[in-house]
Amino acid sequence: xxxxxxxxxxxxxxxxxxxxxxxxxxxxxxxxxxxxxxxxxxxxxxxxxxxxxxxxxxxxxxxxxxxxxxxxxxxxxxxxxxxxx
Numbered sequence: 827x828x829x830x831x832x833x834x835x836x837x838x839x840x841x842x843x844x845x846x847x848x849x850x851x852x853x854x855x856x857x858x859x860x861x862x863x864x865x866x867x868x869x870x871x872x873x874x875x876x877x878x879x880x881x882x883x884x885x886x887x888x889x890x891x892x893x894x895x896x897x898x899x900x901x902x903x904x905x906x907x908x909x910x911x
Contacts, residue, residue: 836880836884839880840880843873843876843877843880846869846873847870847873847874847877849869850866850869850870850873851870853865853866853869854866854867854870860910860911863906863910864906864907864910867902867903867906867907868903868907870899870903871896871899871900871902871903874892874895874896874899874900875896875900877892877896878892878893878895878896
């Protein structure tokens with residue numbers, strides 16, 4: 827959508843990222859196995875970085891806060907992955 831300069835592409839990308847974040851949070855809460863939880867943490871970390879990059883490219887405010895949040899989720903993801911048996 828961005829390539830073809832279609833109007834409303836930021837909203838569509840934001841809705842898609844929000845849906846992915848909801849999916850990974852629900853998956854993280856409901857899963858009990860190690861591999862599924864690890865994949866959920868990794869997905870949540872990736873989505874948080876993608877939200878930061880979208881805000882950075884679109885010149886939205888608060889990108890420093892989003893970057894710190896993405897970094898925190900990434901470190902938390904690494905720690906939770908190393909903690910899994």
